[in-house]
Amino acid sequence: MSESTEIAAPPPGPTSAWALFRTFARISLYGFGGVLAWTYRILVEEKRWLSDVQFNELLALAQFLPGPNIVNFSVVFGSRLYGKAGAVAALGGLLGVPLLAVILMGLVYARFGELAALRGALAGISAAAAGMIIAVVAKLSKPLFVRPLGPGPLVAIVCFVAIGVLRWPLVWVLVVLAPLSVALAYWRRA
């Protein structure tokens, strides 16, 4: 509970790129339906390689960059520790085993995909997973809609309708919407 440790030496990071690889491999194996919660638990709470503030800053960057968030996170985190080798180690750890596992899933699916019990199980899991995404959206939209900041809610709704309802191509929608949203945010800060 003491706050005097702020000036103490930074917590020890991983001792090698190999340790980085092993840790990210472990994180990936725990994470079902996304690995973010486990990344926090292991990197911040267990290993103490990051403070929670550092974690949030890194996550904000990873989320704003294009592409899978946690993949971005591992690349940035790894590269800051061990350069290119670190980026490759963290990324390889994160994706290696899941890729093997998912190919196995694909093989099982190709063989048994028409079994009624498996069909039913997958239908149930999809429905639950859809609910998970809706719940995440509800949690994330709360700050945006409770305290509306400028045009944010409008941008989110236009994006939702264009991609989700009208099914317009992602690239064209974002080529227009992203610069517009950033420009609006820029002026609002003026």
Place this chain on the structure above:
Amino acid sequence: MKGSVDTLLTLAVQFALMSLFAIGGANAALPEMHRLAVEVMGWMTDRQFTDMFALAQLTPGPNVIIVALIGYQAGGLAGGAVAMLGMCGPTCVVAYVMGRVWDRFKEARWRTAIQDGMVPVSLGLLAASAFVVAMIADTSAGTVVVTLVTVVVAYATKLNPLWFFGIAGVLGALGWL
């Protein structure tokens, strides 16, 4: 058609392009993956797409591995590899470069503008994903109930997702949905 050079090229190019616009993670790109795999290229049916989605949820690891499954379905093992490389390659390079320079611009007004401006966009994308996935996954009264119950419980608690998947999977396997 499986594994043909055309298919592999399409997978690589389309996923690379998509990844650069996937603000907010792999799930935010689900509508675009569905558009590509089902509507434009006809690699799979709606039902197979939701199956891929469920399999990816069941596999430990980041959600992005659904891309390997889609690629695998479209073009075999090579298809899976090429699709994953397309999805992760370019964005990893971007992340690597940005990770090194981003902190230098901490005070820059354009940096905060980009961060602020992208929040509602990524939220809109994720909402679109939720909508698209629910539309193709909820095909019966039972699955609609599963989705709604999951929304409420997941919103109110921090229960491990495996509980939802496990219970819904068993209900489905028993043919109750």
